[in-house]
Amino acid sequence: MSELEALMTLHGAIDDAVVQDPSKAEIVGRYYGPYQDGGAVGWFGEFRQWTADLTGVPANDVLPTGAAALEGAIGELASLSPSPYMQARRMLAVAVAARVLDSSMLDDVVNLAPALGPGIGVNNLDLLSLLRNDSHFFTASQWVSMTELALVDHLVSALFVLHNPMFPCAGNLVTVKLPGSNVEVATLTTDFCPSLTFDQAVRVLDPAGWPACNPLWCELTKTRTSAAGNPIYHEQVSLDCVRKPHTWTADCDLEFVKFEAPDVRIISYDLADPPQPGDPIQVDSGSLEVREVGGRVCVHTTKRIRFNYPFTGTSLAMVACALGYGPVAAALVFCCAGVDANGPDLVQRPVITQKKKPRARHNPGAPDPTDVARTAVEAVKRCIDECADAYQRSSTKAQQGGYKADDLVSDMASMWARMMRDASAASDLGVTMTRVLTDQRFRPPPFTPGPVHPEAAEESR
Numbered sequence: 270m271s272e273l274e275a276l277m278t279l280h281g282a283i284d285d286a287v288v289q290d291p292s293k294a295e296i297v298g299r300y301y302g303p304y305q306d307g308g309a310v311g312w313f314g315e316f317r318q319w320t321a322d323l324t325g326v327p328a329n330d331v332l333p334t335g336a337a338a339l340e341g342a343i344g345e346l347a348s349l350s351p352s353p354y355m356q357a358r359r360m361l362a363v364a365v366a367a368r369v370l371d372s373s374m375l376d377d378v379v380n381l382a383p384a385l386g387p388g389i390g391v392n393n394l395d396l397l398s399l400l401r402n403d404s405h406f407f408t409a410s411q412w413v414s415m416t417e418l419a420l421v422d423h424l425v426s427a428l429f430v431l432h433n434p435m436f437p438c439a440g441n442l443v444t445v446k447l448p449g450s451n452v453e454v455a456t457l458t459t460d461f462c463p464s465l466t467f468d469q470a471v472r473v474l475d476p477a478g479w480p481a482c483n484p485l486w487c488e489l490t491k492t493r494t495s496a497a498g499n500p501i502y503h504e505q506v507s508l509d510c511v512r513k514p515h516t517w518t519a520d521c522d523l524e525f526v527k528f529e530a531p532d533v534r535i536i537s538y539d540l541a542d543p544p545q546p547g548d549p550i551q552v553d554s555g556s557l558e559v560r561e562v563g564g565r566v567c568v569h570t571t572k573r574i575r576f577n578y579p580f581t582g583t584s585l586a587m588v589a590c591a592l593g594y595g596p597v598a599a600a601l602v603f604c605c606a607g608v609d610a611n612g613p614d615l616v617q618r619p620v621i622t623q624k625k626k627p628r629a630r631h632n633p634g635a636p637d638p639t640d641v642a643r644t645a646v647e648a649v650k651r652c653i654d655e656c657a658d659a660y661q662r663s664s665t666k667a668q669q670g671g672y673k674a675d676d677l678v679s680d681m682a683s684m685w686a687r688m689m690r691d692a693s694a695a696s697d698l699g700v701t702m703t704r705v706l707t708d709q710r711f712r713p714p715p716f717t718p719g720p721v722h723p724e725a726a727e728e729s730r
Contacts, residue, residue: 275342276346277591278342279339282342284314285334300438301587308582311584323518343383360385362384363385367400416430431464433596434599456573458570469606486505488505499524506519519576520550521548521549537555556570557601
């Protein structure tokens with residue numbers, strides 16, 4: 270059993286508990302958004318059946334469930350030291366499992382402690398206690414404050430906090446148009462500002478380095494060049510790269526497109542060829558943007574994924590979360606930047622042990638907030654006026670299924686051209702707003718199932 274399979278088994282135990290007692294969906298939904306309103310209940314059974322269909326292995330033998338399987342999964346996790354990325358995912362799953370698993374699955378909640386990492390040390394037991402404490406971790410929105418408290422209590426490392434600037438599971442469903450039909454896809458968007466230089470952060474834009482940063486990837490190898498001259502990579506993902514024929518595994522070919530400007534780098538990707546009915550991945554597209562504004566480096570990523578199995582309701586979004594697509598962007602950025610346990614000591618964001626209400630102070634040199642607000646309103650109005658036609662064209666193209674990676678890059682380039690046309694005002698406003706946003710933290714967006722505008726058009730804003 271691999272680390273990913275063991276973690277998936279823990280997710281399966283949580284889902285089984287909700288299937289047996291639907292009232293627990295409210296508890297799980299506080300942390301795993303797709304469960305809100307009972308939307309994703311039963312997703313694990315669907316995922317097991319799909320894996321059985323892909324591998325030819327009987328469904329009962331694919332990712333076994335029950336107390337014995339859970340015990341084996343905890344034992345496997347206890348023997349493996351997790352990366353910061355995997356540690357966050359373990360902490361979330363353990364926090365939820367501790368709230369919904371009963372004695373039929375687990376003799377004692379304390380037995381979950383080893384799943385946090387090797388051994389059953391005092392720190393693991395104390396960390397489990399913190400994860401179960403509703404005062405500190407009642408909902409997903411408390412992830413950042415909870416991890417900072419864990420750092421103060423020496424339950425996690427500063428490196429862990431640095432690598433996990435956001436909640437490790439966020440996403441929703443949007444409707445996009447494929448040739449011949451409208452389909453729902455799982456969509457994940459992340460925004461964070463790592464303590465990295467621009468040159469460090471842009472290393473993430475080389476997809477050849479991604480497999481070394483995430484156990485989900487078995488392969489991401491350049492195989493050919495598209496007619497447009499863009500590189501095409503063969504992607505293979507699996508729960509266990511050693512036992513690929515016997516566990517969940519999926520392949521596709523992705524075309525990558527790059528855009529470069531002095532203070533911004535973007536790489537977008539999409540399926541290189543139209544998906545066929547039998548292909549396991551029907552939609553796989555997204556983008557990574559690294560930008561430097563006011564001396565601060567920030568990263569914006571998008572991801573859309575859809576598989577060919579007919580998952581019901583919001584189960585698709587939960588599958589994407591359980592497979593680890595949610596927090597993977599931050600993991601890639603820090604890994605590709607060479608920031609690991611043996612890496613350079615970066616500037617850490619301060620940990621606040623006691624929050625005090627700041628006193629209002631008058632700064633004669635500070636810009637008038639009213640002027641800043643007026644400038645922002647004027648900029649937004651100008652953007653709306655100038656971008657309305659461009660948005661309409663992009664939206665129409667997306668509705669017709671013709672929006673591709675090249676179109677995204679073209680739209681982004683146009684957007685940056687408009688911004689740079691009035692560089693002085695944009696810079697002044699950006700620096701001012703950056704000061705305001707410096708200490709703010711990004712929160713996972715609420716889960717809102719149901720059709721919205723196509724994500725492709727949304728990305729072209």
